[in-house]
Amino acid sequence: MSESPVLAAPGRAARLRWFAVRNPLFLAGLAVFVLVIVGAAFAPWIAPYDPHAIHFADKLVAPGTPHLFGTDALGRDIFSRIVWGARTSLYIGFTVLSIALLIGVPIGLFAGYYGGRLDHLLMRFSDVFLAFPPLLLPIAITAAIGPGLFHAMLAIAVSWFPWYARIVRGAVMRVRGELYITAARAMGVRHAWIMLRHALPNSRTPVIVQASMDFGYTILAAASLSFIGIGARPPAVEWGLMVAMSRSKFLEYWWTAAAPGFAIFVTVLAVNLIGDGLRDLLDPRHGSSQ
Numbered sequence: 001m002s003e004s005p006v007l008a009a010p011g012r013a014a015r016l017r018w019f020a021v022r023n024p025l026f027l028a029g030l031a032v033f034v035l036v037i038v039g040a041a042f043a044p045w046i047a048p049y050d051p052h053a054i055h056f057a058d059k060l061v062a063p064g065t066p067h068l069f070g071t072d073a074l075g076r077d078i079f080s081r082i083v084w085g086a087r088t089s090l091y092i093g094f095t096v097l098s099i100a101l102l103i104g105v106p107i108g109l110f111a112g113y114y115g116g117r118l119d120h121l122l123m124r125f126s127d128v129f130l131a132f133p134p135l136l137l138p139i140a141i142t143a144a145i146g147p148g149l150f151h152a153m154l155a156i157a158v159s160w161f162p163w164y165a166r167i168v169r170g171a172v173m174r175v176r177g178e179l180y181i182t183a184a185r186a187m188g189v190r191h192a193w194i195m196l197r198h199a200l201p202n203s204r205t206p207v208i209v210q211a212s213m214d215f216g217y218t219i220l221a222a223a224s225l226s227f228i229g230i231g232a233r234p235p236a237v238e239w240g241l242m243v244a245m246s247r248s249k250f251l252e253y254w255w256t257a258a259a260p261g262f263a264i265f266v267t268v269l270a271v272n273l274i275g276d277g278l279r280d281l282l283d284p285r286h287g288s289s290q
Helices: 005-022 024-041 078-114 116-130 136-145 149-175 179-186 191-199 201-227 239-249 255-282 284-288
Strands: none
Touching: 005 024, 005 255, 024 078, 024 255, 078 116, 078 149, 078 191, 078 201, 078 239, 078 255, 116 149, 136 149, 136 201, 149 191, 149 201, 179 191, 191 201, 201 239, 201 255, 239 255
């Protein structure tokens, strides 16, 4: 017997309350990530200084007053640059995942639904990109098309879309034999409608979980490319670039690299905690097996 709408909503609310109580790490990660989003959205009002303003008289000032996180070799306020850099990091995460999903989801959807030769062709195409180590391919692509933030994001997305293609393919293959899809085919419903209306929505949970986990790794990968000089370039404000520009002075002026490095660490950790929580929330079988 199906659950009535009247009981369904309180049931979901009770499950959310129970989940929140049982998962304090998820709440902590969510709070930190919301703080990063708020900081990025209100950066012009939160940052006390212009992130690009150069003041040689204040260069390499230690953390304290009036510079909370100190200043870099050009006298720029590090706290202001970290706040503005949050915008770049969020932009990187959303852009990379959007491109990877736009490429990977249709490939996995067609491969999983139709199977056969099309499945074999699309998966072998994806395997070409999976044959490279996760960071080596973005480095090669960026080196080939030229350094820059957009090129770095495009390179990371191209190297990551096969994972989403395989996730969607596996999920669609599990649901394509279900009774409701068989009934839709028997009724003469178009394949495109079945894929978009039934197969894809019932395969979205693993995609959401994987995307939430990958968001932090996109920030880390972009920071890595910036660190070796083929990602973001000055005058862009990006955490990985800040670390790269301060590495020669790290031993003596530790805060110049430690502050943006800590921002990367905290943000990636927060997103991973959110991803773990979403996995438990959206997949009750996984949560019950812990």
